[in-house]
Amino acid sequence: MAIGRFFGSLFGNTPEPAAELAQQGDQPPSGPDAEHRETVRSLVNLRTAVRRAGAALPPMVSSMVRQIDDILAPLLEYVGSNGASTEQRVLLNAIITNYLPTPLRAYVALNDRERTDDSEATALLVEQLTILEGIARDLENQVRTGAIAELSTHGRFLDDKFSPSSLTFGEQ
Incomplete structure (x- = not known):
């Protein structure tokens, strides 16, 4: 929950340590699924922090953050169900x-x-968010086209594996 503390401190909303320990249990789970759940929680915490910032963020900045969120949320869901490379995650x-x-x-x-x-x-900040939006769009494209490339490669393998051979036995 270190990430939760980080986001809580982002706008002065730090969770209570006792509540945090109760949520974690004795041993926090590890692995890709746990990392994905933590990333999902981080996105939810980020949304909450942006909403709490309210008037501190100009409308243009709030709008840009929402646009980036509109890319990240579906991408995060896609990665959770379909996977992605380690670098992409x-x-x-x-x-x-x-x-x-x-x-x-x-x-x-x-x-x-x-x-x-x-x-x-x-x-x-607007310049940084513009760059970040471009990176998020590129990442989304990489993740989705990577899945298409994998399907294409697998299709070629199946075609090669199960198509009739050009070599036939017993024919002259």
């Missing part, structure tokens, strides 16, 4: 747990004068 997790919340946290920490719609800080 690591990047997806990093976007959700670090690349998106870190600049948002830094932005919210600024004073009100620096968080106006036309401030340099807002322009910088």
Whole structure:
């Protein structure tokens, strides 16, 4: 639940340690499924933190974060049911747990004068979110086309394996 604490601290909503231990049980599960569940929880926590930020985020920034979420949420669901490479899962997790919340946290920490719609800080954050959206779209494309390529490769294998051979025995 370290990620939960991180997101809670993002906007001052740190969970109680006792409640956190009760949720974890004695031994937290490990492996790809546990990592996926933790990433899903992190996305939910990020959404909550963005909503709680409210007026601290200009409408354009809130809209961009929602657009990125509209890419990440279905992609996360797809990866959960269909899988992805280790590198793709690591990047997806990093976007959700670090690349998106870190600049948002830094932005919210600024004073009100620096968080106006036309401030340099807002322009910088919008630029970072634009890049992040492009990365999320590229990742989504890689994950989905990777699945298509795997199906195509498997199809070629099956075709080669079970198609009639050009060599026949007993014919001259």
